[in-house]
Amino acid sequence: MEIEKEIKQNKFKDEIHKLMINQLFTGKWITNLIAKQLKPFGLTNQQYNVLRILRGQGNNYISVNAISDRMIDKMSNVSRLIDKLVDKNLVQRKVNKDDRRQADIIINQKGLDLVRAIEETEGDLKSNFKSLSEEEAKQLNSLLDKLRG
Amino acid sequence: MEIEKEIKQNKFKDEIHKLMINQLFTGKWITNLIAKQLKPFGLTNQQYNVLRILRGQGNNYISVNAISDRMIDKMSNVSRLIDKLVDKNLVQRKVNKDDRRQADIIINQKGLDLVRAIEETEGDLKSNFKSLSEEEAKQLNSLLDKLRG
DNA sequence: TTACATTATCTGTATGTACATATATTTGTA
DNA sequence: TACAAATATATGTACATACAGATAATGTAA
Numbered sequence: 001m002e003i004e005k006e007i008k009q010n011k012f013k014d015e016i017h018k019l020m021i022n023q024l025f026t027g028k029w030i031t032n033l034i035a036k037q038l039k040p041f042g043l044t045n046q047q048y049n050v051l052r053i054l055r056g057q058g059n060n061y062i063s064v065n066a067i068s069d070r071m072i073d074k075m076s077n078v079s080r081l082i083d084k085l086v087d088k089n090l091v092q093r094k095v096n097k098d099d100r101r102q103a104d105i106i107i108n109q110k111g112l113d114l115v116r117a118i119e120e121t122e123g124d125l126k127s128n129f130k131s132l133s134e135e136e137a138k139q140l141n142s143l144l145d146k147l148r149g
Numbered sequence: 150m151e152i153e154k155e156i157k158q159n160k161f162k163d164e165i166h167k168l169m170i171n172q173l174f175t176g177k178w179i180t181n182l183i184a185k186q187l188k189p190f191g192l193t194n195q196q197y198n199v200l201r202i203l204r205g206q207g208n209n210y211i212s213v214n215a216i217s218d219r220m221i222d223k224m225s226n227v228s229r230l231i232d233k234l235v236d237k238n239l240v241q242r243k244v245n246k247d248d249r250r251q252a253d254i255i256i257n258q259k260g261l262d263l264v265r266a267i268e269e270t271e272g273d274l275k276s277n278f279k280s281l282s283e284e285e286a287k288q289l290n291s292l293l294d295k296l297r298g
Numbered sequence: 299t300t301a302c303a304t305t306a307t308c309t310g311t312a313t314g315t316a317c318a319t320a321t322a323t324t325t326g327t328a
Numbered sequence: 329t330a331c332a333a334a335t336a337t338a339t340g341t342a343c344a345t346a347c348a349g350a351t352a353a354t355g356t357a358a
Contacts, residue, residue, distance in 0.1 A: 003294060019286045020179055027179075031173060044314075064336070070158065101337065140168055226344080228308050233343095306354095308350080310348085318340085320338080320339070
């Protein structure tokens, strides 16, 4: 649906203004789709983002800062996100030997299993994105990159 | 910058997956830019969104539901958003005469002045979006609409 | 008109978020 | 070495958000 109809606004000041709003709306739309996907698993979007980052590290530990660098939402409070994941016994945290300020984080088997289980529901999520061709998705990706300058 | 670099991820499962992440990242990027613009005025993004919707109604009252329909983030808790705006004396709320369940909201002069003052800083915000041509912005808008199906 | 469903909004609760500041450790430099 | 600056993370706080459920008013069908 056109953004004008989604928010019942039939006029925008200019194309950039419309784009900002369209972009915010679409971002929120995807955020909500993912939140819905994660709900049965009791994870928030940011927690899932962290788990996937950790999985990407394989058997290596990674610092809180490095996680933050890789997060989609860099404003998230990673310390407390990790707290939650430790509470749920999905990741382990230990103090780095060489730099005792640093916390080293790693995902454990339970965490890996959870990510795997969630990934098995990816089909449902992806079904919301059938309206774009591969070519259009590429074009959109490159326009988004360009938008951010 | 390319999304790969922004989040230090050099590979995506497929173009759609990359698009989801790019979209989330870009949405968050714009959200943060707007939050920064609003900070000196003590408003949150959603509060500002509501104020602009109210201004769009001119001298007419509008219900909480109708505001929600017009919001970018429809999950916001409009009742409490309005509470905040009433506390700040930017809007007025009254009970609808014909349907006493309904709350009628209207922006007042102080609210209008504040929106106007914020709009005078739009130039700073817009300066972040110079990298796209008008034509590209249009193309992006139509791809985003299409993405949501 | 009475009972039940529906609607519009509000409230309670748990959790998440943003941001300022604190704590602990390490680094750089005189 | 001593000490200020920088770094990595954690904590306090005020506020926002999501969602379930409550409350009150209205609509509807017998």
